[in-house]
Amino acid sequence: MDKVKVAILGSGNIGTDLMYKLLKSPGHMELVAVVGIDPASEGLARARALGLEASPEGIAYLLERPEIRIVFDATSAKAHVRHAKLLREAGKIAIDLTPAARGPYVVPPVNLKEHLDKDNVNLITCGGQATIPLVHAVHRVAPLRYAEMVSTVASRSAGPGTRQNIDEFTFTTARGLEAIGGAERGKAIIILNPAEPPILMTNTVRVIPAEEPPDREAVVASVRAMEAEVQAYVPGYRLKADPVFERLPTPWGERTVVSMLLEVEGAGDYLPRYAGNLDIMTASARRVGEVFAQHLLGRSAEEVRA
Amino acid sequence: MSWSLEGARPPVVVDTTLRDGSHAHRHQYTPEEARAIARALDEAGVYAIEVSHGDGLGGSSLQYGFSRTEEMELIRAVREVVQRAKVAALLLPGIGTRKELKEAVAAGIQMVRIATQCTEADISEQHFGMAKEMGLEAVGFLMMSHMRPPEFLAEQALLMEGYGADVVYIVDSAGAMLPSEAYARVRALKGALTRAKVGFHAHNNLGLAIGNTLAALAAGADWVDGTLRGYGAGAGNAATEVLAAVLDKVGLNPGLDVFKLLDAAEYVMGPILHFQPYPDRDSVAIGYAGVYSTFLLHAKRIGRELGVDPLAILLELGRRQAVAGQEDWILRVALELKEKESGALAD
Numbered sequence: 001m002d003k004v005k006v007a008i009l010g011s012g013n014i015g016t017d018l019m020y021k022l023l024k025s026p027g028h029m030e031l032v033a034v035v036g037i038d039p040a041s042e043g044l045a046r047a048r049a050l051g052l053e054a055s056p057e058g059i060a061y062l063l064e065r066p067e068i069r070i071v072f073d074a075t076s077a078k079a080h081v082r083h084a085k086l087l088r089e090a091g092k093i094a095i096d097l098t099p100a101a102r103g104p105y106v107v108p109p110v111n112l113k114e115h116l117d118k119d120n121v122n123l124i125t126c127g128g129q130a131t132i133p134l135v136h137a138v139h140r141v142a143p144l145r146y147a148e149m150v151s152t153v154a155s156r157s158a159g160p161g162t163r164q165n166i167d168e169f170t171f172t173t174a175r176g177l178e179a180i181g182g183a184e185r186g187k188a189i190i191i192l193n194p195a196e197p198p199i200l201m202t203n204t205v206r207v208i209p210a211e212e213p214p215d216r217e218a219v220v221a222s223v224r225a226m227e228a229e230v231q232a233y234v235p236g237y238r239l240k241a242d243p244v245f246e247r248l249p250t251p252w253g254e255r256t257v258v259s260m261l262l263e264v265e266g267a268g269d270y271l272p273r274y275a276g277n278l279d280i281m282t283a284s285a286r287r288v289g290e291v292f293a294q295h296l297l298g299r300s301a302e303e304v305r306a
Numbered sequence: 307m308s309w310s311l312e313g314a315r316p317p318v319v320v321d322t323t324l325r326d327g328s329h330a331h332r333h334q335y336t337p338e339e340a341r342a343i344a345r346a347l348d349e350a351g352v353y354a355i356e357v358s359h360g361d362g363l364g365g366s367s368l369q370y371g372f373s374r375t376e377e378m379e380l381i382r383a384v385r386e387v388v389q390r391a392k393v394a395a396l397l398l399p400g401i402g403t404r405k406e407l408k409e410a411v412a413a414g415i416q417m418v419r420i421a422t423q424c425t426e427a428d429i430s431e432q433h434f435g436m437a438k439e440m441g442l443e444a445v446g447f448l449m450m451s452h453m454r455p456p457e458f459l460a461e462q463a464l465l466m467e468g469y470g471a472d473v474v475y476i477v478d479s480a481g482a483m484l485p486s487e488a489y490a491r492v493r494a495l496k497g498a499l500t501r502a503k504v505g506f507h508a509h510n511n512l513g514l515a516i517g518n519t520l521a522a523l524a525a526g527a528d529w530v531d532g533t534l535r536g537y538g539a540g541a542g543n544a545a546t547e548v549l550a551a552v553l554d555k556v557g558l559n560p561g562l563d564v565f566k567l568l569d570a571a572e573y574v575m576g577p578i579l580h581f582q583p584y585p586d587r588d589s590v591a592i593g594y595a596g597v598y599s600t601f602l603l604h605a606k607r608i609g610r611e612l613g614v615d616p617l618a619i620l621l622e623l624g625r626r627q628a629v630a631g632q633e634d635w636i637l638r639v640a641l642e643l644k645e646k647e648s649g650a651l652a653d
Contacts, residue, residue, distance in 0.1 A: 146368075148367055148368050148369065150369050150634045152632060152634075152635075155425060155426060160428075163426075163428050163429045163431075164428075164429075164431060164432060165432070166399050166400055166429045166432075167399070167403040167404055167405075167432065169400075170400065170401075170403055171403065171405075187367055189367065189369060189400060189401050189631070190400045191400055191423075191629065191630075191631050191632055192400070192423065192425075192426045192429065192629075193423075193627070193628070193629050193632070194423065194425040194426065194627075194629070195626065195627035195629075196627075199626075202634075202635070202638070204369070204634035204637075204638075206368040206369070208368075240638060240641065240642075241641055244637065244641070246611070248368065249372065250368070250372055251372050257368060259637060261634075261637065261638050261641070
């Protein structure tokens with residue numbers, strides 16, 4: 001089988017977890033290199049031990065390697081702004097796991113196929129990857145006036161980047177609920193829970209359809225179908241129950257509110273299982289990479305398995 | 307334990323009827339109500355009046371309840387009538403953002419209280435930075451402080467002080483503390499902080515709001531909170547009018563007009579109350595289990611709708627170490643308890 005050569009930029013926790021995922025399920029990709037900037041990083045040591053090229057030279061190492069077609073950027077928003085330009089000039093496709101958002105937002109089962117002609121795509125946020133599919137699933141059968149998500153993640157799984165820029169999580173995720181999910185208005189809330197043992201990532205998605213009454217059976221079927229689609233690339237993605245329908249006071253009068261209770265258990269490839277929020281980013285990145293790889297190998301957008 | 311008020315000083319008193327009381331009021335304050343309450347508080351001499359959604363700026367949501375009146379309009383209404391008191395708003399990073407903070411400054415706040423779960427102070431750095439940049443008095447809130455020991459809280463308070471906090475509060479969000487615990491926590495902060503003042507915010511779920519506030523004062527607290535009629539989440543807060551009377555009797559009245567506050571509680575607040583918070587069955591359960599006081603009305607509603615005892619829901623949330631702002635876990639737990647119950651019946 002033909003394979004597309006790919007590399008990971010960033011040898012921290014996310015980059016390392018992604019490395020294990022790409023080695024476990026390479027699909028149409030061949031991971032050749034992991035690149036960082038810290039020669040002492042554990043991620044680089046692990047990559048080397050697994051027989052991959054491992055370089056502390058940063059992006060420069062990749063720019064001289066035309067055969068590497070896809071680069072996953074798991075560094076930081078600030079670094080990606082610089083990387084985006086260099087990768088574009090080098091003719092590579094960038095899959096951006098940082099909040100930099102130089103390219104369009106993608107959520108694999110929702111809009112990825114629309115962006116296979118782009119050279120840079122962004123994975124929004126962990127909460128966005130978890131909740132936008134469900135918002136879209138309701139929206140496609142009952143257009144939405146409002147969508148709200150609450151993401152609760154284990155304190156231990158929230159790194160310094162998230163902590164110092166927590167506003168960016170809420171802005172970006174809310175925009176994603178609107179732009180990709182389809183809601184007229186989006187609201188995002190994130191909560192860090194310090195419980196020991198750490199909790200799994202839980203997400204609550206609540207939406208208000210524009211038209212009353214929504215077709216309950218259609219909503220439930222659409223949401224369950226979407227759950228299965230996401231499970232295909234994030235095995236620990238599961239709804240706690242069927243969507244719950246309630247009548248509640250809202251700024252638009254008393255309305256039907258649909259609540260979806262989701263939890264995401266990580267695959268434990270490198271990061272602990274409770275860190276579903278990190279797992280869904282690396283699993284989504286792998287899926288995006290796989291679809292781009294198939295596309296580069298000549299399959300049309302209709303033919304690729306998203 | 308023995309402590310005394312001998313070394314205590316008259317505290318700065320902040321009234322949060324228009325913020326914490328928003329929970330009890332199901333976020334239904336009107337501008338007229340806000341003006342009436344603020345005017346009475348201002349005339350009675352409170353240092354600051356906090357106004358915003360109960361869960362802080364940007365809290366209007368399905369998760370916490372939508373506001374009847376847009377909170378910036380409430381802030382403007384309060385600003386209009388207040389002569390002496392400072393106008394404050396609450397902000398919980400993760401819920402509200404710098405966008406709402408800027409809007410609140412434009413609407414007239416002079417103080418922001420920035421609240422995090424007591425283990426997560428490091429998510430507040432950007433908000434403190436911005437607050438100081440905009441010239442606000444900046445106050446840190448360590449919510450659910452009963453969940454961690456005094457030395458741990460002191461470290462978190464030092465982070466907030468480092469970010470620019472002028473005051474850091476021990477916040478007994480669950481109304482779960484005993485006087486000795488309030489005392490030890492305030493004491494730890496007093497010992498650790500070099501510049502910032504120390505505050506205490508009480509809830510009355512175990513009937514200890516005033517008692518804990520006195521214990522905090524004995525430990526050196528500089529700032530304390532109240533609400534008229536104790537109107538707040540759970541069994542409510544230390545009632546501002548009771549606090550004023552008590553402070554006056556122990557010689558620590560910072561200049562509050564006790565009788566004006568009694569009138570405000572009786573004649574302004576009384577007719578507005580949806581209900582009088584008190585340590586009812588479910589509120590005591592909140593204090594006993596150590597869960598967030600604002601869960602009260604949500605747990606009652608969901609319990610009623612699903613036929614699950616709210617007390618059982620609240621105790622289970624305590625067992626799971628739910629933290630501030632996790633109202634969505636109430637439905638989650640209620641559904642699980644219901645399922646368990648029907649499973650048990652099927653057996």
